[in-house]
Amino acid sequence: MPDIQNINNQVQGVPIEYFVILSILLFSIGIMGVLMRRNLIIVFLSIELMLNAINLLAVAFSVYHNDPAGQAFVFFVMVVSAAEVAVGLAMLVMIFKNIKTVDINSLNKLKW
Numbered sequence: 001m002p003d004i005q006n007i008n009n010q011v012q013g014v015p016i017e018y019f020v021i022l023s024i025l026l027f028s029i030g031i032m033g034v035l036m037r038r039n040l041i042i043v044f045l046s047i048e049l050m051l052n053a054i055n056l057l058a059v060a061f062s063v064y065h066n067d068p069a070g071q072a073f074v075f076f077v078m079v080v081s082a083a084e085v086a087v088g089l090a091m092l093v094m095i096f097k098n099i100k101t102v103d104i105n106s107l108n109k110l111k112w
Contacts, residue, residue, distance in 0.1 A: 019060035026053035040095070040102040044088050051081050 026049055033046025055074045062070025096102055 016060060016064055019057060023053045023057040023060075026050075026056070038104045040092055040104055043104065044085065044092070048081060048085065051077060 030046045030048075030050035030053065033049065034043050037043060037046070055077055058070040058074050058077075062068060062074075092102060095107070099106055
């Protein structure tokens with residue numbers, strides 16, 4: 001079983017800028033997925049990617065400042081994210097059942 005202090009020392013050996021750059025890259029890919037894709041499943045996955053980028057950054061800063069509050073925040077974000085996925089996929093199944101597609105452009109038929 002690895003020692004927690006040993007893991008913290010290994011993570012603190014990596015410059016914080018690397019975590020920031022990786023998080024920005026993941027968040028940018030998520031934004032591009034939301035803005036450019038028309039498949040609702042890809043949009044949901046892109047939103048999850050953006051949330052994971054924020055989680056990565058929160059955990060990195062939490063470890064560097066020796067404050068577990070960031071890690072607790074990440075836990076709650078993951079719980080809310082799981083609930084979002086469950087509700088989103090339930091809506092997706094109902095939309096697919098009614099209009100036989102998951103294309104965002106075809107959702108204008110749901111207007112009054």
